[in-house]
Amino acid sequence: MTVRAVEVIAEADVVAYHSARHGRSIARSIAERHLRPDHIEERLVYPVTTETTDHPGGYRGAMEEFYAEAAARLAAHLDAGRTVAVLAEGDPLFYGSYMHMHKRLADRYPTEVVPGVTSVSAAAARLGKPLVEGEEVLTILPGTLPEEELAARLMATDAAAVMKLGRTFPTVRAALERSGRLADAHYVERATMDAERTAPLAEVDPESVPYFSMAVLPSRVELADRVELADQMEVPGQVELSGQVDATPEAARGEVVVVGLGPAGPLWLTPEARGELAAAEDLVGYTTYLNRVPMRPGQQRHASDNKVEAERAEFALDLARRGRRVAVVSSGDPGVFAMATAVLEAASEDPYREVPVRVLPGMTAAHAAASRVGAPLGHDYAVISLSDRLKPWEVIAERLSAAAAADLVLALYNPGSRSRIWQVGKARELLLAHRTPDTPVVLGRDIGGPEESVRIVSLADLDPAQVDMRTILLVGSSQTRTVRRGDGTRIVWTPRRYPER
Known part of the structure; x- marks a missing residue:
């Protein structure tokens, strides 16, 4: 008191x-x-x-x-x-x-509220563990939430206290296990009272849990410090991406998780992805994408150029063979022209066949850009990359023509770069053979980022000089409509009903 x-x-x-x-x-x-x-x-x-x-x-x-x-x-x-x-x-x-x-x-009588020591603070004191350090985030949750909601919030936070256990304990325990955080969870019952009890939560009998108890996930910093110290003792020095990681058949195998960051900042990062990024011991990825992931104590970051996907994948798998928990970061969705393919391709061959690999989805650029103008992808659409770095332009041209002839909306990724400046113009020519000049085209650049811009032009007016590697193009079908709303903004949408022929 x-x-x-x-x-x-x-x-x-x-x-x-x-x-x-x-x-x-x-x-x-x-x-x-x-x-x-x-x-x-x-x-x-x-x-x-x-x-x-x-x-x-x-x-x-x-x-x-x-x-x-x-x-x-x-x-x-x-x-x-x-x-x-x-x-x-x-x-x-x-x-x-x-x-x-x-x-x-309180609105009728003079009132003074005297603050008190919360049970969360008391529980942390009894555990003798910091709740949060530095820029960590503490989340307070009622155990009465559904398991899926609890798991999502536990994945997305650094530290947590789950209150109101009692009959909710089995659900809370399942959510902790589902979020991969059960091993770090502590149980505190009646903190500071005579019948106080603390224990690892995984060891607690559900039948013994009263209402006045809670689950506590303390700061990750202390755990990260212990892991980092153990790594320094076992493996001196820092691993470089250019080198082969020492792995032996006897080494405990870790895991590789390929994480989609979405096209921009944290608002489009899923709770599951956020949790895996926080739990990883090693982060591997293109430098620009790694810079979007917050720094955490105890994590090692392995950045590389954007054109070494195969080497990056093998490096991550080698780390996992050494027992490390590795997150490979990828912009947008990792399965859409991104790192998931490179990791799975390497993981399909020796010596990586036994390394566990998971892929977590992310918001892809096509959906992000579409949301900014309405619903241009409201009907059937095709996704095509204009980059001829990994496939011949002849293949790209055939697919563009086929998709255009089928009257599909098109989402065109990787339309141009400093070394590829002619593909957009050529694609426009191919599409005009099947689409009217006034077909709407959405140019979305840096969607969700600080330099976001979205423009709607006609196919005939599409200027290749205004397209770069950070731009995605959404080309409408014959049914796609543009409408100017009452506030002056233009929206683009493709009806779900297609006319009968």
Whole structure:
């Protein structure tokens, strides 16, 4: 208890506290030694906790009626000129029952909220582990969330506290396991109380878990520091991308996860991808993409040029053979003209056949650009890369002509670069053989990034000089429409219904 809390109790005429029907109150037991015989005690007994109710409004209706009645009882004391102290374990406005009184009374009577030590802070203190360090993010979650939602949020955060366990414990445990974080989770029961208990969460019997307990995922920094120290002891020096990683058949195999970063910043990074990036011991990728991933203690980063995909893939797999947990980063979706193919191609051959490989999806540039103008990909569409670095231009031209003849919307990746300046003009010629000159074309550049630009032009007016490697082209079909909205903006959409022939 804080000094101010003790003072408030001493000054109060009435001491109120919530309790279940059994009559015991944790808040009262905490403050008991500060209560006086002349205190008027108002016990606010919940009509229902976890059991069912026959109230016509169901559980919510029963609780709303209770809170209204409890507030009226406290208001009667206040109207009589008495000072009321409402006890709340932890902090009054942190998942506390007091907040329901506050919402009903604070606008009518002078109110002081005395902050308290939350159960999360108490749990961390009892574990003796930092909750967060540096720029880490702490997420507080109620265990009553669905398993899938819990897992997604656990993947996306650095540190977490999951409260309200009890009957939710099996769901919380499953979510921790699903998010790959069960091994790092701690269990804390009744922190700072007489019946306090702490343990690795994976070892806790679900039948023994009360409501007043929580799961804690503390700072990753301490764990990363221990891993880094162990690595320094076992493998001196830093691994270079240009070298072969020492791997032996006896070495514990790790894993390679190919992660899609989306086309731009963190808003389009999935929780699953965020979690894998945080959990990785090694990050491998093109320098520009690696720079988009936040630095984390204990991680090693292996950056390389954009034209060494095969070498990058083998390097990542070699790290995994040495027992490392490796994330290979890729812009957009890793399976769309990106690193997933290179990693899987290498993983299909010896000596990498046994290395576990997973691919996590990401937002791809075509979908990102389409969202900025409406729904140009609302019907059938084809995705084609204009880069002839890995396939002959003759193949590209045949596919462009076939897709255009089939009246498909086209998403054209890798349209141009400093060394490839003629492909866009040639593609325009091929497409005009099948499309009208006024066919809408969307030019999306750096979508989601600081230099984002989106323009809509006609196919006849498509200027190759305005296209570079950071641009994606969306070419409409014969059915694609452009409309100017009431606010002056233009939208592009392709109807889902195609006319009968």
